[in-house]
Amino acid sequence: MSPDPATTESSLEEQLVAYLDGELDAEAVRRIEERLAAEPEVRETLNRLERTWEMLDELGATPVGESFTQTTLEMVAVAAEDDVRRAMAEVPLRRRRRWRLACAGVFAAAAAGFGAAFLALPNSNRQLLADLPVLENLEEYRQVDDIEFLRLLRQKGLSLHPSSEPPVEERPSLENVPAADLASRVASLSPGEKADLAQKKASFENLNRSEREKIQRLHQEIRNDADAAELRRIMHDYYLWWKNLSPYDKNELSSLSSPPARIARIELLKQEELKRTKNLSEGDVAALRDWMKQYVAKFEDRYREYLKTLSPEKRKAWEDKRPEERRWDTLRFFRQQWQPWQRGGNKSPPPEELAALRAKLSPEIQAMLQDKPPLEQWRIIQGWLHSLPRQKFDAPGGRGPNSLVDENEIAEFFKGLPREERERLLNLPPEILQHELQRRYLSRMNQMQPFVGRPEGPFSGGPPGPRGFPDWRPPNKSK
Amino acid sequence: MLEVRDDNAAAFEELVLRYQDRLMTILRHLAGDAGQAEDLAQEIFLRVYRSRKTYEPSAKFATWFFTIANNVVSNSLRSRSRRHEHTVASRDSGPQDVLLAASSGQMPARLLDKAEMREIVRMALESIPERQRLAVLLCKFEGLSYADIAAALEATPQAVKSLLARARINLREILQPYYESGELPGKNASVNDE
Numbered sequence: 001m002s003p004d005p006a007t008t009e010s011s012l013e014e015q016l017v018a019y020l021d022g023e024l025d026a027e028a029v030r031r032i033e034e035r036l037a038a039e040p041e042v043r044e045t046l047n048r049l050e051r052t053w054e055m056l057d058e059l060g061a062t063p064v065g066e067s068f069t070q071t072t073l074e075m076v077a078v079a080a081e082d083d084v085r086r087a088m089a090e091v092p093l094r095r096r097r098r099w100r101l102a103c104a105g106v107f108a109a110a111a112a113g114f115g116a117a118f119l120a121l122p123n124s125n126r127q128l129l130a131d132l133p134v135l136e137n138l139e140e141y142r143q144v145d146d147i148e149f150l151r152l153l154r155q156k157g158l159s160l161h162p163s164s165e166p167p168v169e170e171r172p173s174l175e176n177v178p179a180a181d182l183a184s185r186v187a188s189l190s191p192g193e194k195a196d197l198a199q200k201k202a203s204f205e206n207l208n209r210s211e212r213e214k215i216q217r218l219h220q221e222i223r224n225d226a227d228a229a230e231l232r233r234i235m236h237d238y239y240l241w242w243k244n245l246s247p248y249d250k251n252e253l254s255s256l257s258s259p260p261a262r263i264a265r266i267e268l269l270k271q272e273e274l275k276r277t278k279n280l281s282e283g284d285v286a287a288l289r290d291w292m293k294q295y296v297a298k299f300e301d302r303y304r305e306y307l308k309t310l311s312p313e314k315r316k317a318w319e320d321k322r323p324e325e326r327r328w329d330t331l332r333f334f335r336q337q338w339q340p341w342q343r344g345g346n347k348s349p350p351p352e353e354l355a356a357l358r359a360k361l362s363p364e365i366q367a368m369l370q371d372k373p374p375l376e377q378w379r380i381i382q383g384w385l386h387s388l389p390r391q392k393f394d395a396p397g398g399r400g401p402n403s404l405v406d407e408n409e410i411a412e413f414f415k416g417l418p419r420e421e422r423e424r425l426l427n428l429p430p431e432i433l434q435h436e437l438q439r440r441y442l443s444r445m446n447q448m449q450p451f452v453g454r455p456e457g458p459f460s461g462g463p464p465g466p467r468g469f470p471d472w473r474p475p476n477k478s479k
Numbered sequence: 480m481l482e483v484r485d486d487n488a489a490a491f492e493e494l495v496l497r498y499q500d501r502l503m504t505i506l507r508h509l510a511g512d513a514g515q516a517e518d519l520a521q522e523i524f525l526r527v528y529r530s531r532k533t534y535e536p537s538a539k540f541a542t543w544f545f546t547i548a549n550n551v552v553s554n555s556l557r558s559r560s561r562r563h564e565h566t567v568a569s570r571d572s573g574p575q576d577v578l579l580a581a582s583s584g585q586m587p588a589r590l591l592d593k594a595e596m597r598e599i600v601r602m603a604l605e606s607i608p609e610r611q612r613l614a615v616l617l618c619k620f621e622g623l624s625y626a627d628i629a630a631a632l633e634a635t636p637q638a639v640k641s642l643l644a645r646a647r648i649n650l651r652e653i654l655q656p657y658y659e660s661g662e663l664p665g666k667n668a669s670v671n672d673e
Contacts, residue, residue: 049647061500
């Protein structure tokens with residue numbers, strides 16, 4: 001076929017480049033291939049263009065410097081904090097000063113915008129106080145999405161409460177609290193808490209109208225439910241568990257709209273979690289436990305720095321605790337810090353600490369971890385630290401594999417119990433004694449609430465005994 | 480990105496880890512030196528963070544991301560041009576440096592060829608206009624379609640087609656003498672502007 005006379009040289013090269021890039025339609029491809037077959041010069045031009053393109057492969061990738069990721073994330077963290085400060089400072093400075101002067105005798109000194117008398121607040125802060133009950137649990141509402149989901153979670157009795165997390169204390173409801181008292185409550189928040197609240201406010205306002213209404217509706221439905229307190233506790237447990245999932249698993253869960261489908265997925269994830277911990281040997285668990293202890297001891301100064309930001313009463317309360325209780329508090333602090341992203345920068349354990357831990361694990365576990373990116377390795381290790389203390393109680397018969405609980409500490413804990421309590425425990429069969437003692441120890445350390453739907457152990461006088469021992473009954477003490 | 484949009488910080492960290500090297504590869508050839516490229520990369524990630532609420536799931540993330548990158552780079556280059564800054568490329572070595580190392584016996588022959596080739600290709604790429612360069616980098620290293628490149632550069636697909644054709648013609652003219660006869664590219668190689 002003769003060349004198209006209308007095709008200029010540059011137009012031909014344009015077509016050849018697009019041909020190489022796969023950007024021509026079928027008809028254009030046909031025309032070009034006809035020319036390639038018929039005209040050696042066109043073939044030569046194509047080869048040269050292709051050769052030049054291939055030479056670009058010599059450039060290779062340019063990886064970033066070692067500190068790039070860290071400094072980038074820190075830079076964005078600073079930007080995020082600036083955004084929050086700007087949100088808080090949206091009230092004009094002059095007005096803030098007038099409010100402080102006017103209200104000095106009424107409220108404690110507070111950050112800009114929140115400490116003033118309610119009537120003097122601009123609309124945005126008034127709206128903040130109106131939305132406060134929703135804002136306090138905003139992230140939880142967003143993940144739960146539907147009260148039916150919570151009810152199904154309760155019905156299934158899925159234990160999602162992370163035993164190493166602080167207890168879910170029932171907070172006084174903010175409903176029907178006078179606005180001035182709400183303002184006072186906000187005014188008494190620490191600067192960090194105020195910044196968190198401002199960020200939640202910004203997040204809520206950035207939602208579209210239907211999303212905001214959905215969350216407010218969920219809040220109302222839970223509030224009006226007869227089991228509101230329990231549903232809120234289940235919601236909180238779910239959120240804490242969800243936070244520790246990988247982005248992939250979170251995405252999978254988010255894509256499931258029906259509560260039964262989400263529950264099924266959660267059950268699957270729990271089984272996978274259990275399987276992972278079952279692979280750990282006694283040596284692995286001991287290594288995890290020892291590493292935790294050493295880490296907490298080594299970096300306790302960081303926790304003491306954090307304590308300085310708390311009230312004197314809270315600091316004293318911590319100082320008055322027993323050593324193992326202080327250790328658990330410090331561990332909970334680090335667990336919060338170990339979230340991949342925390343205000344002030346990434347505070348996950350340094351790479352050398354993780355490398356030291358990996359070196360102490362069994363060869364099988366090391367092999368399992370070694371091909372994974374560092375972030376994923378740490379996520380898995382966090383999962384073990386998160387689930388092991390409770391996993392023993394989840395397993396049938398309470399005879400689950402290993403726990404992170406130190407047997408020596410349990411022995412000390414036992415010695416510290418009242419005499420009557422010790423005698424009751426000693427009357428139990430050995431395996432149930434062990435189980436019950438560990439449960440009480442963890443309850444004491446974490447101030448755990450009773451398991452979902454199950455009463456206290458064998459001493460409550462209620463239905464069948466410790467979780468996993470359905471056939472056991474307390475000895476008949478009647479005479 | 481949807482999780483980043485919803486203020487999930489862990490997702491943002493994962494995004495940075497996933498894209499930082501890819502972005503750096505492109506910026507290194509736009510900015511002139513590694514230091515400026517890293518500065519630009521950080522500026523881009525900051526812009527992504529600040530713009531997270533504007534992300535629509537219907538948009539391909541890579542296209543959205545490189546649109547931001549293009550804006551940041553364009554603004555930076557415009558500012559530098561206004562300030563009449565001249566980039567002094569801090570290269571590890573230029574073609575002449577590589578040849579010098581070879582003649583002193585410091586570099587094995589096979590490495591010389593690779594290093595020389597890499598340096599020459601880099602020099603050729605950096606000698607074509609920035610817009611052509613960015614189009615080439617997005618096409619070559621990110622595998623973006625003409626439509627996606629057009630979105631990122633705020634141009635039409637036909638304009639991108641012409642841009643890429645001119646870029647490849649320019650590169651061919653610079654590199655052809657080298658790969659045909661080992662002749663180093665001349666300093667005065669003419670380049671078709673856009």
